[in-house]
Amino acid sequence: xxxxxxxxxISGGSRGIGAATAIAGAAAGYDVxxxxxxxxDAADRVAAAIEAAxxxxxxxxxxxxxxxxxxxxxxxxxxxxxxxxxxxxxxxxSGRVGRLADATVADLRNVFDTNILGAFLxxxxxxxxxxxxxxxxxxxxxxxxxxxxxxxxxGEWVHxxxxxxATDTLAIGLAREVAHEGIRVNAVRPGLIDTEIHARAxxxxxxxxxxxxxxxxxxxxxQEVAASILWLASxxxxxxxxxxxxxxGGR
Ligand code: NDP
Numbered sequence: 001x002x003x004x005x006x007x008x009x010i011s012g013g014s015r016g017i018g019a020a021t022a023i024a025g026a027a028a029g030y031d032v033x034x035x036x037x038x039x040x041d042a043a044d045r046v047a048a049a050i051e052a053a054x055x056x057x058x059x060x061x062x063x064x065x066x067x068x069x070x071x072x073x074x075x076x077x078x079x080x081x082x083x084x085x086x087x088x089x090x091x092x093x094s095g096r097v098g099r100l101a102d103a104t105v106a107d108l109r110n111v112f113d114t115n116i117l118g119a120f121l122x123x124x125x126x127x128x129x130x131x132x133x134x135x136x137x138x139x140x141x142x143x144x145x146x147x148x149x150x151x152x153x154x155g156e157w158v159h160x161x162x163x164x165x166a167t168d169t170l171a172i173g174l175a176r177e178v179a180h181e182g183i184r185v186n187a188v189r190p191g192l193i194d195t196e197i198h199a200r201a202x203x204x205x206x207x208x209x210x211x212x213x214x215x216x217x218x219x220x221x222x223q224e225v226a227a228s229i230l231w232l233a234s235x236x237x238x239x240x241x242x243x244x245x246x247x248x249g250g251r
Contacts, residue, residue, distance in 0.1 A: 014046055015036075015046075017144060021230065022049075023050055025050075030055055074128075089167075093115065095159060143167050147251055171242065175242030191219075191251040192249075228247045
Protein backbone atom coordinates (compact mmCIF):
# COMPACT_ATOMS: atom_id res chain seq x y z
CA UNK A 1 0.00 0.00 0.00
CA UNK A 2 1.39 3.45 -0.89
CA UNK A 3 1.57 6.03 1.88
CA UNK A 4 -0.76 9.07 1.52
CA UNK A 5 1.00 12.25 0.45
CA UNK A 6 1.19 15.07 3.01
CA UNK A 7 0.53 18.77 2.51
CA UNK A 8 3.28 21.40 2.64
CA UNK A 9 2.67 25.18 2.58
CA ILE A 10 5.62 27.47 1.80
CA SER A 11 5.60 31.26 1.73
CA GLY A 12 7.95 32.49 -1.02
CA GLY A 13 8.47 29.25 -2.93
CA SER A 14 9.32 30.56 -6.38
CA ARG A 15 13.10 30.82 -5.94
CA GLY A 16 16.04 30.27 -3.64
CA ILE A 17 15.57 28.39 -0.37
CA GLY A 18 11.77 28.21 -0.72
CA ALA A 19 12.00 26.68 -4.21
CA ALA A 20 14.63 24.14 -3.11
CA THR A 21 12.41 23.17 -0.16
CA ALA A 22 9.37 22.81 -2.41
CA ILE A 23 11.15 20.52 -4.88
CA ALA A 24 12.91 18.40 -2.24
CA GLY A 25 9.64 18.28 -0.31
CA ALA A 26 7.85 16.83 -3.34
CA ALA A 27 10.52 14.13 -3.61
CA ALA A 28 10.02 13.41 0.12
CA GLY A 29 6.27 12.82 -0.26
CA TYR A 30 4.60 16.22 0.02
CA ASP A 31 2.13 17.99 -2.22
CA VAL A 32 3.14 21.64 -2.16
CA UNK A 33 1.17 24.89 -2.11
CA UNK A 34 3.46 27.93 -2.27
CA UNK A 35 3.20 31.68 -2.65
CA UNK A 36 5.26 34.08 -4.72
CA UNK A 37 5.26 37.87 -4.98
CA UNK A 38 5.79 38.80 -8.62
CA UNK A 39 7.60 36.39 -10.92
CA UNK A 40 5.03 34.09 -12.55
CA ASP A 41 7.63 32.42 -14.81
CA ALA A 42 9.81 31.45 -11.85
CA ALA A 43 6.74 30.10 -10.03
CA ASP A 44 5.73 28.07 -13.11
CA ARG A 45 9.23 26.55 -13.32
CA VAL A 46 9.12 25.50 -9.65
CA ALA A 47 5.61 24.05 -10.05
CA ALA A 48 6.85 21.97 -13.01
CA ALA A 49 9.86 20.76 -10.97
CA ILE A 50 7.57 19.77 -8.06
CA GLU A 51 5.45 17.73 -10.45
CA ALA A 52 8.55 16.15 -12.01
CA ALA A 53 9.56 15.13 -8.46
CA UNK A 54 6.23 13.35 -7.98
CA UNK A 55 4.17 15.96 -6.09
CA UNK A 56 1.16 18.06 -6.92
CA UNK A 57 1.82 21.82 -7.02
CA UNK A 58 -0.20 24.99 -6.58
CA UNK A 59 1.45 28.40 -6.96
CA UNK A 60 -0.42 31.36 -5.48
CA UNK A 61 0.52 34.93 -6.37
CA UNK A 62 -0.14 36.64 -3.05
CA UNK A 63 1.58 39.23 -0.88
CA UNK A 64 2.62 37.72 2.46
CA UNK A 65 2.67 41.14 4.15
CA UNK A 66 -1.06 41.31 3.67
CA UNK A 67 -3.62 39.36 5.74
CA UNK A 68 -5.80 38.69 2.70
CA UNK A 69 -2.80 37.41 0.69
CA UNK A 70 -1.94 34.94 3.45
CA UNK A 71 -5.61 33.89 3.63
CA UNK A 72 -5.54 33.23 -0.15
CA UNK A 73 -2.48 30.98 0.21
CA UNK A 74 -4.07 28.92 2.98
CA UNK A 75 -7.44 28.73 1.19
CA UNK A 76 -5.66 27.31 -1.88
CA UNK A 77 -3.83 24.82 0.36
CA UNK A 78 -7.07 23.78 2.04
CA UNK A 79 -8.71 23.19 -1.35
CA UNK A 80 -5.69 21.18 -2.46
CA UNK A 81 -5.04 18.86 0.50
CA UNK A 82 -6.98 20.04 3.57
CA UNK A 83 -4.89 20.92 6.63
CA UNK A 84 -1.15 20.95 5.93
CA UNK A 85 1.31 18.71 7.79
CA UNK A 86 3.95 21.42 7.65
CA UNK A 87 4.22 25.17 7.05
CA UNK A 88 7.50 26.83 6.06
CA UNK A 89 7.63 30.54 6.88
CA UNK A 90 10.20 31.54 4.29
CA UNK A 91 9.30 34.69 2.32
CA UNK A 92 11.79 37.38 3.21
CA UNK A 93 13.79 40.26 1.78
CA SER A 94 17.10 41.82 2.68
CA GLY A 95 15.87 45.32 1.87
CA ARG A 96 18.11 48.22 0.91
CA VAL A 97 21.64 47.66 2.09
CA GLY A 98 23.46 50.34 4.07
CA ARG A 99 24.18 51.81 7.48
CA LEU A 100 21.28 52.42 9.84
CA ALA A 101 22.08 56.16 9.90
CA ASP A 102 21.19 56.31 6.19
CA ALA A 103 18.03 54.16 6.34
CA THR A 104 14.66 55.75 5.69
CA VAL A 105 11.40 54.89 7.45
CA ALA A 106 10.31 53.28 4.18
CA ASP A 107 13.42 51.03 4.22
CA LEU A 108 12.65 49.92 7.77
CA ARG A 109 8.94 49.36 7.13
CA ASN A 110 9.69 47.36 3.98
CA VAL A 111 11.95 44.90 5.81
CA PHE A 112 9.81 44.69 8.93
CA ASP A 113 6.57 44.22 6.96
CA THR A 114 7.93 41.23 5.03
CA ASN A 115 10.23 39.62 7.57
CA ILE A 116 8.27 40.20 10.80
CA LEU A 117 4.63 41.02 10.07
CA GLY A 118 4.58 38.55 7.15
CA ALA A 119 6.20 35.82 9.26
CA PHE A 120 3.70 36.36 12.09
CA LEU A 121 0.75 36.21 9.66
CA UNK A 122 1.94 32.99 7.99
CA UNK A 123 2.76 31.34 11.34
CA UNK A 124 -0.64 32.39 12.71
CA UNK A 125 -2.41 30.89 9.70
CA UNK A 126 -0.40 27.69 10.19
CA UNK A 127 -1.50 27.42 13.82
CA UNK A 128 -5.13 28.05 12.89
CA UNK A 129 -5.01 25.33 10.20
CA UNK A 130 -3.13 22.65 12.18
CA UNK A 131 -4.02 23.10 15.89
CA UNK A 132 -5.61 20.01 17.43
CA UNK A 133 -7.63 22.38 19.65
CA UNK A 134 -9.23 23.76 16.47
CA UNK A 135 -9.93 20.35 14.95
CA UNK A 136 -6.68 20.19 12.97
CA UNK A 137 -4.22 17.27 12.81
CA UNK A 138 -1.23 19.01 14.43
CA UNK A 139 1.95 19.51 12.44
CA UNK A 140 5.16 21.49 12.18
CA UNK A 141 6.09 25.09 11.48
CA UNK A 142 9.62 25.89 10.31
CA UNK A 143 10.63 29.54 10.26
CA UNK A 144 13.49 30.67 8.02
CA UNK A 145 15.46 33.12 10.14
CA UNK A 146 19.10 34.04 9.53
CA UNK A 147 22.50 33.69 11.16
CA UNK A 148 22.46 37.49 10.85
CA UNK A 149 20.15 37.51 13.89
CA UNK A 150 23.18 36.57 15.99
CA UNK A 151 25.85 38.44 13.99
CA UNK A 152 23.99 41.77 13.78
CA UNK A 153 24.57 42.79 10.15
CA UNK A 154 26.78 45.78 11.00
CA GLY A 155 27.43 48.11 8.07
CA GLU A 156 25.03 46.32 5.74
CA TRP A 157 21.71 45.47 7.27
CA VAL A 158 21.21 45.93 11.00
CA HIS A 159 17.48 46.32 10.28
CA UNK A 160 17.39 42.97 8.46
CA UNK A 161 19.33 41.26 11.26
CA UNK A 162 16.98 42.74 13.86
CA UNK A 163 13.96 41.49 11.90
CA UNK A 164 15.45 37.99 11.99
CA UNK A 165 16.06 38.33 15.73
CA ALA A 166 12.33 38.86 16.00
CA THR A 167 11.60 35.70 14.03
CA ASP A 168 13.92 33.72 16.33
CA THR A 169 11.85 34.94 19.27
CA LEU A 170 8.66 34.08 17.38
CA ALA A 171 9.93 30.50 16.98
CA ILE A 172 10.89 30.16 20.65
CA GLY A 173 7.70 31.71 22.03
CA LEU A 174 5.25 30.11 19.63
CA ALA A 175 6.83 26.69 20.20
CA ARG A 176 5.95 26.91 23.89
CA GLU A 177 2.52 28.40 23.19
CA VAL A 178 1.32 25.64 20.84
CA ALA A 179 3.23 22.55 21.97
CA HIS A 180 0.10 21.16 23.66
CA GLU A 181 -1.85 21.74 20.40
CA GLY A 182 0.26 19.19 18.53
CA ILE A 183 2.38 21.76 16.71
CA ARG A 184 6.17 21.95 16.78
CA VAL A 185 7.82 25.26 15.86
CA ASN A 186 11.50 25.61 14.98
CA ALA A 187 13.75 28.01 13.09
CA VAL A 188 16.63 27.45 10.71
CA ARG A 189 19.27 30.15 10.60
CA PRO A 190 21.03 30.03 7.22
CA GLY A 191 24.40 31.68 6.83
CA LEU A 192 25.55 32.84 3.39
CA ILE A 193 23.45 30.93 0.85
CA ASP A 194 23.84 31.13 -2.92
CA THR A 195 20.48 32.62 -3.98
CA GLU A 196 19.35 35.73 -5.83
CA ILE A 197 18.63 37.63 -2.60
CA HIS A 198 22.14 39.16 -2.69
CA ALA A 199 21.99 40.42 -6.28
CA ARG A 200 18.48 41.71 -5.61
CA ALA A 201 19.98 43.86 -2.85
CA UNK A 202 22.65 45.12 -5.28
CA UNK A 203 25.41 43.04 -3.64
CA UNK A 204 26.65 41.27 -6.76
CA UNK A 205 30.06 40.21 -5.36
CA UNK A 206 28.83 39.32 -1.87
CA UNK A 207 29.30 35.55 -2.16
CA UNK A 208 32.96 35.87 -3.26
CA UNK A 209 33.65 38.58 -0.68
CA UNK A 210 32.20 36.80 2.37
CA UNK A 211 33.02 33.15 1.57
CA UNK A 212 36.69 33.36 2.75
CA UNK A 213 35.45 34.43 6.23
CA UNK A 214 33.31 31.31 6.60
CA UNK A 215 35.01 28.36 8.38
CA UNK A 216 33.93 26.02 5.54
CA UNK A 217 35.21 28.63 3.01
CA UNK A 218 32.13 28.55 0.80
CA UNK A 219 28.54 29.69 0.52
CA UNK A 220 25.83 27.09 1.11
CA UNK A 221 23.45 25.75 -1.52
CA UNK A 222 19.71 26.30 -1.06
CA GLN A 223 19.33 22.50 -1.12
CA GLU A 224 21.48 22.25 2.02
CA VAL A 225 19.05 24.54 3.86
CA ALA A 226 16.05 22.70 2.42
CA ALA A 227 17.33 19.41 3.88
CA SER A 228 17.39 20.91 7.39
CA ILE A 229 13.96 22.50 6.95
CA LEU A 230 12.47 19.19 5.84
CA TRP A 231 14.14 17.33 8.69
CA LEU A 232 12.64 19.76 11.23
CA ALA A 233 9.25 19.37 9.51
CA SER A 234 9.43 15.57 9.61
CA UNK A 235 8.56 13.03 12.28
CA UNK A 236 12.30 12.35 12.62
CA UNK A 237 12.35 15.61 14.64
CA UNK A 238 9.30 14.63 16.73
CA UNK A 239 10.82 15.82 20.07
CA UNK A 240 12.42 18.99 18.66
CA UNK A 241 10.57 22.24 19.26
CA UNK A 242 11.68 25.79 20.02
CA UNK A 243 15.10 25.10 18.47
CA UNK A 244 17.23 27.45 16.36
CA UNK A 245 19.29 25.40 13.92
CA UNK A 246 22.26 27.16 12.27
CA UNK A 247 22.93 26.04 8.69
CA UNK A 248 25.94 28.24 8.12
CA GLY A 249 29.14 26.33 7.41
CA GLY A 250 30.30 27.23 10.93
CA ARG A 251 29.81 30.96 10.53
P1 NDP B 1 15.08 34.89 -2.74
O1 NDP B 1 15.07 36.35 -2.98
O2 NDP B 1 15.89 34.00 -3.63
O3 NDP B 1 13.56 34.34 -2.73
C1 NDP B 1 12.59 34.98 -1.95
C2 NDP B 1 11.23 34.36 -2.21
O4 NDP B 1 10.26 35.01 -1.39
C3 NDP B 1 10.76 34.52 -3.64
O5 NDP B 1 9.99 33.39 -3.98
C4 NDP B 1 9.89 35.77 -3.57
O6 NDP B 1 8.91 35.86 -4.59
C5 NDP B 1 9.24 35.55 -2.20
N1 NDP B 1 8.73 36.77 -1.58
C6 NDP B 1 9.43 37.84 -1.15
N2 NDP B 1 8.61 38.75 -0.59
C7 NDP B 1 7.36 38.23 -0.67
C8 NDP B 1 6.08 38.68 -0.29
N3 NDP B 1 5.89 39.87 0.31
N4 NDP B 1 5.01 37.89 -0.53
C9 NDP B 1 5.17 36.68 -1.14
N5 NDP B 1 6.36 36.19 -1.50
C10 NDP B 1 7.44 36.96 -1.29
O7 NDP B 1 15.52 34.69 -1.21
P2 NDP B 1 16.23 33.49 -0.42
O8 NDP B 1 15.77 32.19 -0.92
O9 NDP B 1 17.68 33.78 -0.35
O10 NDP B 1 15.64 33.76 1.04
C11 NDP B 1 14.60 33.01 1.60
C12 NDP B 1 14.60 33.25 3.10
O11 NDP B 1 15.87 32.87 3.62
C13 NDP B 1 14.39 34.73 3.48
O12 NDP B 1 13.56 34.78 4.62
C14 NDP B 1 15.81 35.19 3.80
O13 NDP B 1 15.81 36.26 4.70
C15 NDP B 1 16.40 33.93 4.40
N6 NDP B 1 17.86 33.88 4.39
C16 NDP B 1 18.57 33.88 3.20
C17 NDP B 1 19.95 33.85 3.23
C18 NDP B 1 20.79 33.85 1.99
O14 NDP B 1 22.02 34.03 2.10
N7 NDP B 1 20.22 33.65 0.82
C19 NDP B 1 20.69 33.83 4.51
C20 NDP B 1 19.85 33.84 5.66
C21 NDP B 1 18.49 33.87 5.60
P3 NDP B 1 9.22 36.67 -5.99
O15 NDP B 1 10.44 36.02 -6.60
O16 NDP B 1 7.99 36.51 -6.82
O17 NDP B 1 9.51 38.09 -5.57
